[in-house]
Every structure is written in structure tokens, then in C-alpha cells.
Amino acid sequence: MSVPHLLQQLGSFALLSLLIAVIPAVMAAGYALWPTESKLALMRPLSLASLFGALAGSTSEAISALFLTVVNPGGSAMAFFAVALVPLFVSFGSLTVAWLLVALGLRRTA
Numbered sequence: 267m268s269v270p271h272l273l274q275q276l277g278s279f280a281l282l283s284l285l286i287a288v289i290p291a292v293m294a295a296g297y298a299l300w301p302t303e304s305k306l307a308l309m310r311p312l313s314l315a316s317l318f319g320a321l322a323g324s325t326s327e328a329i330s331a332l333f334l335t336v337v338n339p340g341g342s343a344m345a346f347f348a349v350a351l352v353p354l355f356v357s358f359g360s361l362t363v364a365w366l367l368v369a370l371g372l373r374r375t376a
Contacts, residue, residue: 275349277330283323287316287357294367301371309368313361320357324350 273281290312297305331346 272349272352276352277327279326280323280350280353283319283353284356286319287353287360290316290364291360291367294364294371298367298371298374301375306368306371309364313364316357316361320353323353327353 276284290309293305293308293312297309327350328347331343331350334346335343
């Protein structure tokens with residue numbers, strides 16, 4: 267399954283959660299380049315927003331997959347539920363990169 271096809275399968279709420287998931291990585295890249303206390307202070311709330319956004323996006327996709335499975339029992343239910351996991355994987359990967367960049371920025375300030 268290609269990335270454009272996968273993005274077509276996601277709902278609008280899950281797409282929004284994917285957008286929210288990359289915001290901490292962008293902030294962490296800014297912190298790694300120009301470390302300031304205000305950027306570091308924003309990392310915790312942005313990380314929480316990314317986590318909760320991913321949980322909400324995955325839950326909405328799982329509910330949608332459950333509905334589609336009930337409506338169309340002959341369909342491929344596992345593919346629907348696999349798509350529901352995409353916001354979680356993107357968010358966790360983004361947070362891993364973000365906090366590694368924060369560690370790099372902290373090393374630069376020490």
C-alpha cells in the first residue's frame with residue numbers, strides 16, 4: 267500500500283492527528299539548533315498533545331473500522347484496523363525523534 271493510498275484511507279480526524287504528531291519534532295529541531303528555555307518548556311505540552319491526538323485519531327479510525335466491518339462483513343477488517351494504527355506509529359516515531367533532538371540540544375547547552 268502506497269503512502270498516498272494510505273492517506274486517502276484515513277479519515278479527516280486521523281489526518282489532523284498526523285499533523286499534530288509532527289509538531290513536537292519541528293519544535294525539537296528548533297531547540298537543537300537554537301536552544302532556549304522557552305522552547306524546552308513547550309516540549310512537554312506539545313508531546314502530550316501529540317500523544318492524545320494520536321490516541322484520539324486511532325480511536326476514531328478504530329470506531330470507523332468497526333462500523334465498516336459491521337456494515338460490510340465480507341470486507342477486509344484487518345486492513346481497516348491496520349490503518350487505524352497509523353496515527354499511533356507516526357506519533358510515537360515523531361516523539362522519539364523529537365526527544366532525541368532535545369537531548370542533542372541539551373548536550374549543546376551543557
